[in-house]
Amino acid sequence: MTTTCLQIKNMCCDRCIEVVRNLLQEAGYNPVSVAIGEAAFVKDLSANDIENIRRKLKSKGFAIAEKSNEKVTVKIHAAICGYLGQISNKEPSLQKLSAYLSEKLHQSYYQLSRRFTETTGVTIEKYFICLRMEKAKELLMHDELSITEIAWQLGYSTQQIFSTQFKKETGKTPGEYRLNPIPKRIHWDKLLWQHFKQNA
Known part of the structure; x- marks a missing residue:
């Protein structure tokens, strides 16, 4: 089964997840999952589908990440939000942020940091x-x-x-x-x- 994933900018919380899920369902798309920064579908999306989704998302202040570095940055943002959630929940044996991101996103922290800064103009730490x-x-x-x-x-x-x-x-x-x-x-x-x- 093929899964198509879209990285979505400007998501940050459970409310964003609910809004995006409802937008997609109302437009006739039924994502198998929606998380901070991402929606997944069990079918290929045509160019028309993506354009329609783009318009729907834009109406609520969201946007599809188009470029490679944007997509990575969205994933980093989502992972950092998850990390902050673990801090708040006092998860035992919580790793340092750099190790957490590397493990979560399967890339070296150096690569992630470089691409994030190229895209945003700010370091991950900042x-x-x-x-x-x-x-x-x-x-x-x-x-x-x-x-x-x-x-x-x-x-x-x-x-x-x-x-x-x-x-x-x-x-x-x-x-x-x-x-x-x-x-x-x-x-x-x-x-x-x-x-x-x-x-x-």
């Missing part, structure tokens, strides 16, 4: 920090967790390390940001393809 900071902003704005709990949920060993990095990236301490949440949070689905300079 992007990972940015994702953590945007998640931190979200949690601070909700005001449900203490700063120590937020640091722990984002994988920082101490509140001090988290607070130092947060201030370096935003210009404010977490406490100051909670009182006055500016600069505003950038949603994950906008961060990669709209916030960072595109070189591809």
Whole structure:
């Protein structure tokens, strides 16, 4: 059985997965699976099919990754989202990000890092920090967790390390940001393809 996969940009969470799945089903395509950054089908897609899917996705702010480096970058983004989920769930024996990505995507970290930077203009490490900071902003704005709990949920060993990095990236301490949440949070689905300079 042949499986056709499309890499899809601007997906970042379970809600994105549900929206993409519904779009595809309403258009008459029944994906066998939809995950962050990817939809899989058990049939070949014609050029007309892909163009129709492209239009449907665009109506909700998504896009098909066309170029090779874009496709790899989408896979890296999806893997990093999964890695952050494992951090939040306190998965035992969690690898370093570089080892996790290499194992998950079956390429050396050097190759992945080079292609990611060529496409986005930012390193994987910097992007990972940015994702953590945007998640931190979200949690601070909700005001449900203490700063120590937020640091722990984002994988920082101490509140001090988290607070130092947060201030370096935003210009404010977490406490100051909670009182006055500016600069505003950038949603994950906008961060990669709209916030960072595109070189591809």
